[in-house]
Amino acid sequence: MNGLNEILRPKTFEDIVGQEHILGKGAFLRLAIENRKIYSMIFYGPPGCGKSSTMELINTYTDYEVYHFNGAFASVKEIKKILEYAKKVKEIKKILLFVDEIHRFNKKQQDIFLPGIEAGDYVLIGATTENPYKMINEALLSRVRIIAFKKLSKENIVTLLRKASEIQKISLTDEAEEFVSKVSNGDARFAINLYEVLSFIAKSEGKNTIDKSILELYSGEEKYVFNEKEHYNLASAFIKSIRGSDPDAALYYLARMLEEGEDPRFIARRLIILASEDIGLADPMALVIAASTAYAVEYVGLPECVLNLSECVIYLSTAPKSNSATVAIGKAREIAKETKDIKVPRHLLNFPGSGYIYPHDYGGFVRKSYLPKELSDKIFYFPKSIGKEKRIKEIVETLWKGVKDYGSVIKTESKKYDD
Template identity: 45%
Template sequence: MDLFSYQREQKKGTEGPLAYRMRPQNLDEVVGQSHLIGPGTALRRMIEEDNLHSLILYGPPGTGKTTLAQLIARKTESYFVTLSAVSSNSAEIKKAIHSAAERLGYYQQRTILFIDEIHRFNKAQQDLLLPAIEDGTILLIGATTENPLYEVNAALISRLRVYMLYPLQENEVRSLLERSLTDPERGLGLSVATLTEEAFDLIIRASKGDGRAALTLLDMIITVHDPSEKVTAQQVMEVTGQMATYYDKKGSGHYDTISAFIKSIRGSDPDAALFWLAVMLEAGEDPLYIARRLIIHAAEDIGLADPMALVLAQSTAEAVKMVGLPEGQIPLSQATIYLATAPKSNSAKNAIYQARAAVRESKGFQVPPHLADSSHSLASKVLQKGEGYQYPHDFGGYVKQSYLPPEMEGKCFYQPTEQGQEHRIKEWLQKLQSYLQPNR
């Protein structure tokens, strides 16, 4: 680091943003993530003993990924290199790896390469890292807000350990705010009583577990407040405006929220389902995507227990397509409540899965002659197609004959449940038992 860089860092340490000034100087100062770096945890021991392996730190913004990397940089005897996938290119990756190889060869010093927002690298750029990790040229630490299982190459993931960081709990954000508020050197040097309890609560809720966001908000509020008065909830609201929902539309926020939504419907909890629907709508999720998921759920988890569920879900998609938002939220709400309170059956899904498995596992079969196409005038005479077929309507609508190939005789794929209208289907099939396939 040159003189100017040193002076710039010193200035930021005393006059920079509060979130920067309050960055932890050691592991004991880190707030949250006790499952990873609490006393006695494996990762903490590896950091303290400078005995790390390649890893990815995965979690939402403001949970401490970059902070952990910086603490590792201070602790390790390895050479520490930082790249940002937002601004770095392939040439810079190659240069970092080449320098690491020379460092290892000449000085027997290993290199830790920290890549922030690693998911921003494309597949080819990620692949450049593989040989260097494999032969020990570099030890990689990646940080990402996106689910690495979707955004990082499988080959790279297989060589790394993924550590999940979670949003800070309310008490953890409170602790961080109080420390920053009262610290006389790096913090604001004020009293905890500077903020009313309602103001604290509002900042904590607005930050949504993002420590950096909480400190940034506190910094902004203190900058404009009257030192002779307490900071009130109203003053906090004037700064925060509408509280944003953290929701990465292409990453884990997207997948986790839609998963919670569908599981709440499947679990017949309309209130929870409406909550997750509201989260998606507030975050700007595509309403047609939600409607498509409702269609899938209606067939997969309700099915024949209430056949109208699929009809309503399809109508909801058409309604949303026609009217858009905000009005489209109403049919989405209606469909969500209907599906959540409908009887559930996955028999249709299980039936087609089992039928396809039977096809895949079969050693071969032919369409029985009596079921084969006999529309051609010579099909029956020359090829014996259609011979022996009994037209059900000639027998009052039902007649005992086999509709499966001999190799599949006796197979039963559809197992109706006792739920909703499917109970009536089950009774009907039992009533027709003597008219259906002989061995069924």
């Protein structure tokens, strides 16, 4: 099943789909490769976005002796052997270590790379789908460049599918392209693998086109999403049901989306947004639970992650609701756009004699506005008397009594947000 992926793997920069910001003409990484000046780097991005393919370009365009490792399987002992070899031959040849899933090495183990990088024994390129600022130790981060890869767009995936169809001589209808590009969620490897499976089914049926009937054979009657409008309709109903505190309706639309083949990661992301947008400070634990659910979805996967989603949906549906944080940042951004020329007050600047009053020298609080003089009467955040936010309301009204007149606002203006 990996044959087509290998055939489609880019051989030149022109073959690359997406990643123009780092591999387009004149972009940093492309210039480094073309000039055969490779730096130690961490490639960071989602699965199937081109990290390994870029490594192949480096292999093609440069004269480094490349050693591949995978952090999930390689041992520190294996790595050390190559590091020692690199040290011995550094005056003779250029060595490059490519460590896929480098985050699998814990932060202490990652220290083995430091001396060699520092001494110029070799170039290290690590690849990871995890946030390097969390998973890579600080000493190593300070010695490498972070290269961020973007998730491929639907258009990028369609481009790859059309290249695949030229090779396999099995075309796709528009709705088949829509299906594959949607369920692959920006993962080129997944998309091509799925195309190969669908091509196999089409050939078995004596067809040279992947159409609706082939998709039904693959995933079952009505188990795929062709209708983009229905995708957004279900997502909208799902979010509005949670916002409206109706767990039964929310669970129903959750089930509908899953039955239609929706990516559970999309659902998890929407729950994280909703936790801040609609629940916010009325129950700050909502964001923690939504973020934990997103992790569980990635870690567990289907079908079991449905249980994690169900628990989260019930919690968010029954949590107290407040959109005060959403309204607050909306108001603040509106004013920020209009007041870009206003200077930061002198007493907030970082130099001796600015007049800054250190709150800890005065019991932890000084009743003095930190806004520029021109905006001193502005209030962006109006807490609500709902859930845990009721206590926040009491705190800000007590702290800022006489400076900020919360009492003058009888009703907070809320914006309506369409999903």
